[in-house]
Each structure stands twice: as C-alpha cells, then as structure tokens.
Amino acid sequence: MSPMTLFEKLWSQHLVSDLGNGMGLIAIDRIFLHERTGSVALKSLREAGRSVLDPSRVFCTMDHIVDTVPERSDDTRMPGGKAFITETRAAAQAAGITLFDVRDPLQGIVHVISPELGIVLPGTTVVCPDSHTCTQGALGSFAWGIGSSEAEHALATGTLRVRKPKTMRVRFEGELPPGVTAKDLTLALIAEHGSVGGNGYAIEYAGEAVRALDIEARLTLCNMATEFSAVTGFIAPDGRTFEYLRGRHYAPQGSLWDQAVKDWRELISDDDAVFDREIVIDVTQLTPMVTWGTSPQHAVPIGARVPAQSDSGTSAEAYARALEYMGLQAGQSLLGLKIDAAFIGSCTNSRLSDLRRAAAVLRGKKVAAGVKAICVPGSMSVKRAAEAEGLDQVFRDAGFEWRASGCSMCFFAGGESFGLRERVVSSTNRNFESRQGPETRTHLASPETVAASALAGCIADPRELQN
Amino acid sequence: MDALTVLTTIAAPLIRANVDTDAIIPSREMKSVSKTGLSEGLFAGWRYLTMGERDANPEFILNQPAYAGARILLGGENFGCGSSREHAVWALHEYGFRAVIAPSFAPIFRSNCVRNGIAPVILAASDIARLAEQVAVDPSAYRVTVDLQQCEVRCADISVPFTMDSESREMLLEGLDAIDLSFKHRDRIDQFMREQRRVRPWLHELPSSPPKVDVTI
Ligand code: SF4
Numbered sequence: 306m307s308p309m310t311l312f313e314k315l316w317s318q319h320l321v322s323d324l325g326n327g328m329g330l331i332a333i334d335r336i337f338l339h340e341r342t343g344s345v346a347l348k349s350l351r352e353a354g355r356s357v358l359d360p361s362r363v364f365c366t367m368d369h370i371v372d373t374v375p376e377r378s379d380d381t382r383m384p385g386g387k388a389f390i391t392e393t394r395a396a397a398q399a400a401g402i403t404l405f406d407v408r409d410p411l412q413g414i415v416h417v418i419s420p421e422l423g424i425v426l427p428g429t430t431v432v433c434p435d436s437h438t439c440t441q442g443a444l445g446s447f448a449w450g451i452g453s454s455e456a457e458h459a460l461a462t463g464t465l466r467v468r469k470p471k472t473m474r475v476r477f478e479g480e481l482p483p484g485v486t487a488k489d490l491t492l493a494l495i496a497e498h499g500s501v502g503g504n505g506y507a508i509e510y511a512g513e514a515v516r517a518l519d520i521e522a523r524l525t526l527c528n529m530a531t532e533f534s535a536v537t538g539f540i541a542p543d544g545r546t547f548e549y550l551r552g553r554h555y556a557p558q559g560s561l562w563d564q565a566v567k568d569w570r571e572l573i574s575d576d577d578a579v580f581d582r583e584i585v586i587d588v589t590q591l592t593p594m595v596t597w598g599t600s601p602q603h604a605v606p607i608g609a610r611v612p613a614q615s616d617s618g619t620s621a622e623a624y625a626r627a628l629e630y631m632g633l634q635a636g637q638s639l640l641g642l643k644i645d646a647a648f649i650g651s652c653t654n655s656r657l658s659d660l661r662r663a664a665a666v667l668r669g670k671k672v673a674a675g676v677k678a679i680c681v682p683g684s685m686s687v688k689r690a691a692e693a694e695g696l697d698q699v700f701r702d703a704g705f706e707w708r709a710s711g712c713s714m715c716f717f718a719g720g721e722s723f724g725l726r727e728r729v730v731s732s733t734n735r736n737f738e739s740r741q742g743p744e745t746r747t748h749l750a751s752p753e754t755v756a757a758s759a760l761a762g763c764i765a766d767p768r769e770l771q772n
Numbered sequence: 773m774d775a776l777t778v779l780t781t782i783a784a785p786l787i788r789a790n791v792d793t794d795a796i797i798p799s800r801e802m803k804s805v806s807k808t809g810l811s812e813g814l815f816a817g818w819r820y821l822t823m824g825e826r827d828a829n830p831e832f833i834l835n836q837p838a839y840a841g842a843r844i845l846l847g848g849e850n851f852g853c854g855s856s857r858e859h860a861v862w863a864l865h866e867y868g869f870r871a872v873i874a875p876s877f878a879p880i881f882r883s884n885c886v887r888n889g890i891a892p893v894i895l896a897a898s899d900i901a902r903l904a905e906q907v908a909v910d911p912s913a914y915r916v917t918v919d920l921q922q923c924e925v926r927c928a929d930i931s932v933p934f935t936m937d938s939e940s941r942e943m944l945l946e947g948l949d950a951i952d953l954s955f956k957h958r959d960r961i962d963q964f965m966r967e968q969r970r971v972r973p974w975l976h977e978l979p980s981s982p983p984k985v986d987v988t989i
Contacts, residue, residue: 316812317973319974320959321957321960321961321964322960324780324939325938326937326938326939327937328937328939328959330960330961332956332961332964333966334975340857341802341857342857342858344805345805345806345807345858348805348806349807353951355951361976361978361980362917362976362978383800384800384803384864385804388805389805392805393805403982405980405982410985411982411985411986422982422983426803426975428972429975434858435855436855437857437889438878449882450856451883452856452857452858452861452880452883452884452887453807453855453858454858454884454885454887454888454950455883455884455950456921458950458951458954461955462954462955462961463950463961464954464957464961464963466939466950466953466954468939500790500850500853501849501850501876504850504876504879505879534850534876534879535776535880536879554979554982554983555979556974557974557977561973561974564973564974565972565974568972572905593812596966599790600789600790620789621788622788623788623789623790626788647923685984689987700950716794716855717798717799717800718798718799718800718802719798719799719800727858735854737790737792737793737794737795737854738795738817739794739795739798739817740794743817743823757857761796772934
C-alpha cells in the first residue's frame with residue numbers, strides 16, 4: 306500500500322461513500338452543540354420532522370451565552386440570552402442528548418470539556434457548529450467547525466458531505482525557549498504565513514517542539530487553526546495522548562481500551578507520506594508574541610514595534626484601518642503600551658496548566674491600579690482543580706476576578722464588555738473589531754503575557770518576571 | 773431552497789479583507805433562536821451610527837440609494853472568517869443577497885452559503901476591483917450577472933469565468949437539500965455503521981449517563 310498521511314487514514318476510516326469530484330460522505334462519530342448555534346439546529350431539525358439518528362453520541366453544553374458570575378441562573382446579562390438557554394434545554398431534552406446544563410458541575414466551554422471527559426478520542430470525527438472545534442484535533446481526531454445546517458445534517462444522517470481538504474504539515478523544530486508557549490507558536494505561524502495561509506488544508510502539526518508539548522498545550526496550538534483559515538489542525542496521538550485519556554469517563558475502558566490503543570498507535574503519517582504543502586518553523590528563535598492589529602496575523606515578537614505597512618503583510622487600506630482602530634502608530638513600541646484590562650480565559654488558554662503558569666507570574670504581586678483583570682476557567686472541573694491547588698487565591702490576591710466557567714468576555718454578545726476603545730490584553734484567539742465589546746481593542750497573547758501585563762499596567766514581557 | 777441559475781442585479785462593493793461573521797451579523801443582533809428576523813442586524817456595526825436608534829450611516833455602501841436592491845456583494849479576501857454562525861448567511865439572504873464574489877472565503881462560511889442558496893463565487897482580487905470600478909460609474913446601469921450555468925461573471929464589457937465544485941454548483945442550481953441527497957445513501961450508511969461497530973466498537977459504545985460528580989454548585 307502506498308504511504309498515507311495521518312489525515313488520509315482518518316479520512317479513509319470514515320469514508321461511507323465517495324461522492325465524486327473530491328467529495329466524500331463522512332461518518333461522524335461525535336457531535337457537540339452549544340446554546341448559541343446548536344439550539345437553532347435542533348429546533349429546525351424538529352420542525353422538518355426529522356430526528357437525531359444516535360442521541361448517545363451527541364452532547365450539548367451551555368457555554369456561550371451563560372453568565373460567568375458565580376451565582377448564575379438562566380438569566381443572562383445578554384439581552385434575550387435566557388431564551389437561548391431555555392430553548393436549548395428543551396430541545397436537548399426532547400432529542401434525548403446529553404446536556405451539560407448551566408448549573409452542572411461538568412459544565413464548561415465545549416472544546417475544554419470534550420477532551421476533559423474523553424468524548425473526543427484519537428481517530429474520531431468530531432463536529433460542532435463552532436469554528437474552534439479544530440481545537441480537539443490535538444487528540445488525533447478529525448475535528449472541525451460546521452454551520453447549523455450541517456449540524457442538522459450530521460444529527461439526522463450520522464454523516465456529512467465533506468470536500469476532501471489538501472494536506473499540510475507544519476513542523477515546529479527545535480526546543481522551545483523558556484517563556485515561549487503553544488500560543489506563541491500558533492501566532493508566529495499565522496504572522497508568517499497570513500490569516501489565509503491554511504485555506505483549503507487539513508494541517509498536521511508535527512516536529513520536535515510539538516511532541517514535547519503536553520496535551521493542554523497541544524489543544525492551544527490546534528485551537529487557532531481556524532484563524533489560519535484551515536479546515537482543521539491535528540496532532541498524531543502518542544503516549545502522552547493515551548496517558549491523558551486513560552480513565553476519562555467517555556474513553557473506552559478495560560479490554561476495549563487496550564484494543565483502542567492498539568488501533569490508535571497506527572494513527573501516524575507514514576514515513577514516506579507526501580503532503581501537498583510543508584512548512585518548517587525553527588522554534589529556537591521565537592519569543593512571546595503579541596498582536597498589534599485586528600487580525601491574528603498582525604502578531605509580532607513582544608519586543609518589536611508596530612511594523613511599517615510594507616512589513617505588515619496587509620494592504621495599505623487594511624493597515625490604516627487596523628492602526629486607526631487600535632489607536633496605534635507605525636514604529637510605536639508594544640512593550641509599555643498602557644492597558645485598561647486583562648483577560649485570561651477562552652477555549653484557547655483556560656485550562657489548568659494555563660492558570661498555573663499565569664498564577665506563577667502573579668503570585669505575591671498586585672495588578673496595576675486601574676486595570677480590570679478577569680480570569681475565567683474553561684470548565685467547572687478546571688475551576689475546582691485550580692481551587693484545590695489554591696490558584697484562585699493567587700488570582701484573587703493579585704486583584705483578578707475569579708469567575709465560573711464559560712466563553713465569557715472572549716466575545717461580546719450584547720451583555721458584558723470591556724467598554725469603548727478600552728485596551729485589553731487577552732489570552733483568547735480573536736482580535737477582530739469589536740470582538741470583545743464595542744470598539745474594544747484586543748491584543749492577543751499567552752496567559753503569562755496577560756498576567757505580566759496586568760501587573761505592569763502595560764504590555765509586558767513575562768520572561769522578565771519568570772527569571 | 774430557491775434554485776439559482778442566472779442572477780443579474782445591482783452589485784454592492786464592500787471590498788475589505790477579513791470581513792468576519794461578527795461584522796456581518798454582530799452577536800448582539802442574534803436575539804432569538806431563529807433563522808429569521810436577522811436582516812435588520814446585517815452589518816449593524818457599520819450600517820448604523822447609533823446602536824439603539826439605528827441612525828443610518830450615510831457613508832455605508834448599503835445605505836446609499838444607488839445600491840438599494842443589490843443582490844450581489846463584492847467582497848475582499850477571507851470573506852466570512854471568524855465564528856461559524858450561519859446567522860451571517862441567513863442575514864445576507866434575508867436582506868436579499870444571492871451571491872457574494874470574493875477572492876477567498878472562510879471554509880465554514882462558504883459551505884453555509886451553498887446550503888442557503890447564496891452563490892460564493894471566487895474571482896481574482898483584480899477582477900473584483902475591475903467590476904467594482906465599472907459598477908461605481910452607475911450601479912443600476914452597470915448591473916452584474918452571476919451566471920451559474922456558464923460559470924461566468926459579467927458586467928458591461930467585462931466577462932470573467934469562475935470555477936465552482938460541481939456539488940456546490942448543482943445544489944445551488946437545483947435548490948437541493950443536502951439531507952435528502954445524503955439519505956439516498958441510507959443503506960450504505962447503515963452498513964458502514966454496522967461494520968464500524970464491529971471493528972471499532974468504542975466509537976459507538978458510550979456510557980449512557982454522564983459521570984457523577986459530588987459537589988454542590
Ligand atoms: S471561548 Fe471564545 S472562541 Fe472559544 S468557543 Fe467560546 S466564544 Fe468561541
């Protein structure tokens with residue numbers, strides 16, 4: 306047999322029918338929904354007189370609209386948000402699917418709880434009407450975001466009609482310098498190759514630096530494949546993956562576990578497999594990254610200045626618009642730029658290891674006066690685990706708000722926001738105009754950079770506090 | 773879904789890179805669990821000067837009388853990036869758009885278009901710039917044609933071919949429902965699932981209830 310890439314293996318294991326012209330009917334193993342986009346899929350499925358083919362493999366969570374204040378209920382700060390919650394609950398119950406409800410101790414952001422509960426497994430296909438579903442590729446699955454109509458299709462038929470993507474391998478080679486994280490890897494990739502650099506591709510992240518990442522960091526790396534316009538990103542499962550999954554509730558148990566691991570060990574790209582495109586990045590030269598503009602590709606090393614238009618990889622018009630929106634000028638230093646707020650959370654960087662690293666920066670120190678600082682754990686399980694280690698106290702003592710889990714201020718839904726033209730350093734994934742609030746200015750960075758900046762009151766290099 | 777064959781209409785240029793789905797329909801405008809009632813919120817952040825009173829921003833292209841009734845949108849690179857929300861496409865459709873012409877589309881947005889009767893047409897940025905220039909002379913005199921049968925975009929002397937994968941094209945041309953199409957493979961799907969259960973049973977056999985966690989919230 307000719308050598309195959311990991312993606313080709315995942316594809317062929319799920320190909321129900323070749324539809325011709327590069328399209329395949331692909332079997333879907335796991336479907337996740339959330340109250341923002343899943344409710345409308347369930348509702349319109351029902352209105353069309355169709356039902357969910359296999360409810361035992363469909364899950365739903367309340368993460369997007371639900372408040373993240375500790376005493377929360379169905380009422381939300383987002384106007385009209387309650388209807389999304391109550392209608393999702395009703396639709397999920399009627400469909401017989403598993404729901405992690407507002408006050409469920411396992412509630413959390415979909416891409417945080419799916420790995421946490423062992424719902425996503427190596428060699429599975431996972432879809433969710435949410436663009437960051439690619440996060441879950443970190444476990445060696447083919448996981449991607451879809452629209453609500455496609456979600457309906459997957460729910461009804463157990464399949465999706467998928468255009469076979471091209472394959473790309475991105476190899477991060479060398480050993481990561483101290484203070485440089487998976488978040489910086491993904492920002493560096495997008496900065497170098499542009500926000501459409503991955504368009505049309507399924508991307509396998511590989512190389513020495515990726516192998517060395519723990520599973521939570523791999524989830525961060527895969528999370529932003531969508532900001533690279535890729536269909537998805539994923540990583541071949543290895544011993545770390547199996548260790549991470551062993552014993553998780555929805556992972557196979559007993560002899561089934563052994564059988565599964567044996568199968569998962571085959572999920573690697575064969576030695577001579579050919580990719581449509583290959584990118585190699587030497588990580589030994591990387592530093593923490595931060596964005597200056599309104600696209601994730603507007604990322605630079607933290608010590609750098611706002612680039613000139615000719616070095617920005619953006620058209621003159623988009624460049625001018627971005628600078629105006631961000632209130633910046635070419636040549637301005639990013640270090641030392643005064644901030645109004647700091648946010649640690651989102652499906653990119655809100656897992657236990659993220660909170661530990663941020664807490665290590667914050668321990669015994671205080672957030673600068675006038676800076677609003679918020680930490681939102683990615684799931685209630687992360688929150689409890691962090692509290693068991695006393696991390697909540699570290700955050701609180703430093704002056705951070707400590708919230709219940711959810712998407713929270715990763716995106717503005719009409720409720721809470723950071724405010725007009727406020728400057729926020731954020732561990733999230735999108736710095737689009739008004740993403741975090743009307744005219745809010747977002748600078749994307751790693752959790753440790755956010756923590757260091759919160760302390761300094763301006764964009765700061767975490768490495769100086771880590772020494 | 774309505775079939776779409778040849779569309780000739782006013783085209784509105786909104787040529788900016790990375791127009792994301794939150795710009796197309798801001799989150800705050802998605803007020804109900806529904807596919808309708810969204811066109812008011814289309815491009816709300818740009819279209820209105822004030823969020824509450826909805827004072828029209830006269831500068832914004834769709835507020836200019838010359839572009840009233842536009843059914844084709846000329847866009848920039850990476851159109852529809854960001855969130856997967858299909859509401860962006862529902863809002864465009866409800867407003868009246870039936871085609872978006874751009875140099876590249878975010879993958880989820882593109883597929884959402886096809887499922888809702890909006891043709892996502894890929895043309896080179898230079899061709900789109902030419903179209904926009906022609907249209908700007910007099911939008912109602914220089915209407916743009918998106919011809920899905922010939923796979924061609926035309927406007928005055930300009931005529932540019934485009935390619936679209938045959939599945940998307942057929943779905944648009946015939947107004948087909950993807951679920952109905954896939955159900956034609958029902959026997960094959962059943963057979964596949966049986967085989968999958970045998971070879972990789974863990975894909976199908978899941979605990980029937982979530983884990984018990986002993987904490988009070
Ligand atoms: S945390 Fe942010 S990016 Fe992630 S799923 Fe929620 S809203 Fe989307």
